[in-house]
Amino acid sequence: MQSSLIGKIEKAKRYAQETDRITFSGLSVNFRGENNNYTTEYKDGKWHCSCRFFASWGLCSHTMALEKILGEMLPEAARATQFELAP
Numbered sequence: 001m002q003s004s005l006i007g008k009i010e011k012a013k014r015y016a017q018e019t020d021r022i023t024f025s026g027l028s029v030n031f032r033g034e035n036n037n038y039t040t041e042y043k044d045g046k047w048h049c050s051c052r053f054f055a056s057w058g059l060c061s062h063t064m065a066l067e068k069i070l071g072e073m074l075p076e077a078a079r080a081t082q083f084e085l086a087p
């Protein structure tokens with residue numbers, strides 16, 4: 001293998017451990033809930049979700065789950081949950 005590519009692979013392995021290097025500017029996922037599938041997005045500085053709960057509350061189990069999964073890889077504004085999510 002080319003030595004330059006080997007160097008990149010090594011760097012990628014290191015970067016993969018250093019998740020604070022990464023901040024999502026936007027994302028879109030298909031979220032398989034217990035009863036239905038939803039589209040959950042972070043776009044233009046705001047969360048969006050196609051579930052009914054989100055429409056009333058502006059957050060939901062899907063957005064909160066993504067906050068918990070992605071943690072510090074989300075921009076500050078996306079980590080708006082005012083309460084501590086239990087482990």
Ligand SMILES: [Zn+2]
Nearest residue numbers: 049051060062
């Ligand atoms: Zn939702």
